[in-house]
Amino acid sequence: MLIALDWGTTSLRAYLLDNRGNVVEKRAVPLGILKVPGGDFEAAFEQACGDWFAAHGPMNTLACGMIGSRQGWREAQYVNCPAAMSDLALKLTRLQTKRGASFAIVPGLTCVNTLGVADVLRGEETQILGALPQDSASTQIFVLPGTHSKWVMTEAASVTSFATFMTGEVFALLREHSILGKTMEGDAHDAQAFDQGCDYAREEARNGAGLLHALFSARTLRLTERIAARSAYAYLSGLMIGAEMIEALRYFAAPRSITLVGEPLLVARYEQAARRCGVDAAIAHAETTVRGLWRIARAAQRASPSPLAGEGVSDGTS
């Protein structure tokens, strides 16, 4: 059996997998790396998964996400792009836990853009690997919306490059702390207002302006009462996701289609914005992270029969 952990900034999702990779049990606990009391990751891990060890004995654990960042349990390296996804399994960072069994962390990815500046991701590499068709040969663009959206270009089973867009974080700041948030009511979706925001971002870009100017329309459309307070959230959301879509589509030389990976509600918004921008958007199946973790664990086992090889390796002391 294997414990697969999607351990991010705000939450820890734990999966217990059987020897064929099926999810036997799963749970989410609010023990993201910034919420672990005193940074005691061992205790948090025990709290989340201790009963699985008690019930099933020593098992290997594979984790991805911010648990491998400088603020996490142990800093895991970044692998340079272009990176064959099969290489991830060869570059795991291992640490010892009281449970005795192996605990490994998946590396992140880094790529240096044409301006010589590095970009980084951590966690998304595992989602991509989980979302990649087994026989993928062509070039694809995966889009993983979130606090920091990642646009990832793959060729066959390698990540060739990627780029981060801070859309989610900027949107949350504007909503919570800016003058734009002050005249919003609620956070309901409103497809028409969302489209209107998206269209405005596109038209501004055509006009030569960009986000810093487009944002102010969320203020003046409220002032002139052309957007209702209850639609202002959706308008700003459409405007910002639309702005990201325009930036990213230009950056990746106007792909005709993208594949969206992530939380269904957010993916639905990106799908709507993509359609509005004339781009086909496919949606990856759910549970890409756990599928990616399983693939990496299997590849690690093939590459080296220990220590991610299965139950027999650990001596079971705790």
Place this chain on the structure above:
Amino acid sequence: MLIALDWGTTSLRAYLLDNRGNVVEKRAVPLGILKVPGGDFEAAFEQACGDWFAAHGPMNTLACGMIGSRQGWREAQYVNCPAAMSDLALKLTRLQTKRGASFAIVPGLTCVNTLGVADVLRGEETQILGALPQDSASTQIFVLPGTHSKWVMTEAASVTSFATFMTGEVFALLREHSILGKTMEGDAHDAQAFDQGCDYAREEARNGAGLLHALFSARTLRLTERIAARSAYAYLSGLMIGAEMIEALRYFAAPRSITLVGEPLLVARYEQAARRCGVDAAIAHAETTVRGLWRIARAAQRASPSPLAGEGVSDGTS
């Protein structure tokens, strides 16, 4: 004599002018419209200027800025662009105060952009009028940096159009609340880091991307220690002012020169960014607001001998 008020969101600047428009006395009090206890603007006005009335008797008062907004003392209208600046004096909003003398508020400006969305400004119209050369005939671009930067195009003594960029507000949010602010130390200027940020914004724009992607460089340059913590503030400032410069220069069809109006330190940053973007930047003299208020008061007096005509008009009851 005349009391001229620059009454904004966070502070109230009051000027006592003699009959030739010279500043006899000035003061700034932290009684911006959002800081007036209980919205009692009359009491705030009395607190700021009561002793001037006591010393000099009834006088007319002319105010500009957010005091004329919906959240202010009385909502003053917006005048549509193109707007002859001389018209502002004909469209003052007047209210009665306990001091008996006239209290008038300068209108704001509005313009509808080519996409049918209104833009607004309030207070900057007075600064522009104060900064305009008396014999101005040509087309000029004035840039007023701030929480919401205003780029204003004038032709002779009319405002033909303008556009707002939310640079200052977004920068403050990123600094105070985002992951980018977490690894910054202090807010010292660092000309080299500022230029580096500005250049990166330009290069990203050339690459087809925009601000949402460029922002993440402020994160990764810290992660890879290519920017020092104490230089990160200046880098982000350069990146954002650079992004505004690129957007606005495109929006206004690449003017060769601009005139900067405003607070000297911020104007110096914009001058540096303009130079970096290959644009000539002149700097308007200081005290443009009080000069603008004086010009509007004189124009109002010429148009109608009362009630902004001078000391003789009011009956002096209080």
